[in-house]
Amino acid sequence: MAEGMRLDKFLWFARLTRTRNWAQDLAEGGHLRIDGRRIEKAAAPVRPGNIVAFVTHDHRVHVIRVESLPTRRGPPAEAQRCYTDLKNEPEE
Numbered sequence: 001m002a003e004g005m006r007l008d009k010f011l012w013f014a015r016l017t018r019t020r021n022w023a024q025d026l027a028e029g030g031h032l033r034i035d036g037r038r039i040e041k042a043a044a045p046v047r048p049g050n051i052v053a054f055v056t057h058d059h060r061v062h063v064i065r066v067e068s069l070p071t072r073r074g075p076p077a078e079a080q081r082c083y084t085d086l087k088n089e090p091e092e
Contacts, residue, residue: 003047003069004045004046004047004069005045005046005047005069005070006042006043006044006045006046007023007027007032007034007039007041007042007043007044007045007046007052008020008023008024008027008042008043009023010046010066010069010070010082011023011026011052011054012073013070013071013072013073013074013079013082014070014079014080014082014083015073015076015079015080016054016062016064016083022057023042024042026054026056027039027040027041027042027044028040028041028042031054031055032044032052032053032054033052033053033054034046034050034051034052035050035051036051046066046069047066047069048066048067048068048069049065049066050065050066051063051064051065051066051086052064052065052066052083061087062085062087063085063086063087064083064084064085064086065083065084065086066082066083067081067082067083067084068081068082069082070082
């Protein structure tokens with residue numbers, strides 16, 4: 001099985017949250033799901049292929065597929081290659 005990364009760290013590195021604390025609050029508040037399972041721990045592992053869904057504080061729903069695990073919090077273009085936004089994909 002592939003190595004995993006803490007969910008809060010992934011969300012922060014992939015620039016899906018502004019701060020790691022915000023990512024931790026989302027997880028501990030029960031606002032995140034990985035492959036349909038409700039997550040309540042910021043340390044929950046996320047792996048390539050996982051589907052992550054969450055609602056931000058401004059009530060926007062995000063659904064992403066993890067493509068790769070980032071090694072750092074890099075520029076936005078680098079961060080966006082780590083996931084695919086499933087909510088904005090064209091319907092087939």
